[in-house]
Amino acid sequence: MSRTQCKFAANLTMMFKELPFLERFSAAAKAGFKAVEFLSPYEYSKEELLKQLQQNNLQLVLFNSAMGDISKGEWGLNAIPGREKDARENIHTALDYAIALKCPTIHLMAAVVPPDADYALYQQTFIDNVRYAAELYQKHNISIVLEALSPIVKPNYLFSSQFQSAELVKLINRPNVFIQFDVFHAQNVDGNITRLFEQMKDKIKHIQIASVPDRHEPDEGEIDYAYIFNLFEQNNYSDWIGCEYNPRANTQDGLLWLKNIVPRT
Template sequence: MPKFAANLSMMFTELPFLDRFAAAAAAGFSAVEFLFPYDYPADLLAEKLQQNGLQQVLFNTAPGNVNNGEWGLAAIPGREQEARADIDRALEYAIALKCPNVHVMAGVVPPGEDIARYRETFISNLRYAADAFAPHGIKLMIEALSPPVKPNYLFSSQHQAAELVTAIDRPNVFIQFDFFHAQLVDGNISNLLKSLAGRYAHIQIASVPDRNEPDDGELNYPWLFAQLDKMGYQGWIGCEYKPRGETTAGLGWIKPYL
């Protein structure tokens, strides 16, 4: 049976962020993920998790200056000190929240720049992060982002993500396999599930192309969930989608699984 985590950055947004924990628990979720924890003290977030019987299963390293077009620093040449400070801060939060997975954000490559330099910077910083997180039993995720959502991100394909995991060469680095991005770029999700088995440790879902509840669009999610069960996938599935309306009104699709 798949294990689902509510993404509190995209779901229950009709409520203030700190109230979304209780809403997720009331809806039947036992786990949550979100983009960034850094606007709140770690002990406050840990208290919200404990109060509502929730497990934190994923968050990201800091994005940098979003208003200037940044979306992660780990691949940006010359920004290594900042990127590693973000990694260190994420580790502190992961320990405090007992979170088993952290997504390290790569960053955007400006047009005309040498992408090889950015790739090598990312590999170096991920090795630093992996070595820091490993003693705590925490996995690191890297995620391919589709160009319609994040133009010029360092990598957009699941195949590129797999190549980077190989190059980073650390046992606690895995692919964060987002079916929405993968369908936009690679397609053939069922084949990717098999060919990349063992290389992804967290999955995210949404309808394609609208990124709403996974009960519509071109992906047959019940069939994909059944394939994951057959394959023995043990990781979490993050519900990183934009509800069409009020969040709980659109949760009919998940009731058989909770």
């Protein structure tokens, strides 16, 4: 049976933190990465980021829509009723960055839902905003991914389970909206990674990895990533795998896992 080889993108928000952000691009390239992702580009100009990508022959494969005011507990605006104007301005800003940086995929953040809020209203607001973005982004061949966040990382986020992600993708019903399958979050909430992936693989556009429970390199903890990477390859997953983990120490020193547990095909 034919196989598709795993391809990994360095997450520059979490990796190479021993360096200033703009120096992490060259560090990732020197470490052998051909692609990068990060949470937020908006504190830097499009020109600065494009320069780093081009100078280091890197492809940007994913970033997030704006998170809002983190100091006030916001973690995305796209699900907040009454904030549609702000959310849609952010959707356009994300598109501007994606076009300039040639990024094919954007993760649209939902929001934290206050315990006493109307959950159904938050969900419908999110659906409406993602549909708005999907129709706008499709004109530029840009995909949207939705990511479930486990409560241990972000309590009261709109959705925490991969099954909720899949249901939202179904409800939104747009051809360029997919699941962002973060193995760390999936294991913490749902478990049974093999069956989850096999069931949802046709709607998965981006994968992220980290060890569980400590969110370090994928060569420790309760997940057998040698098995998981082999699973991805056997199922011909061809999109990127983002390394969204906190290195135990120096980032470069921790990259031995790429040689030790990634399948050779």
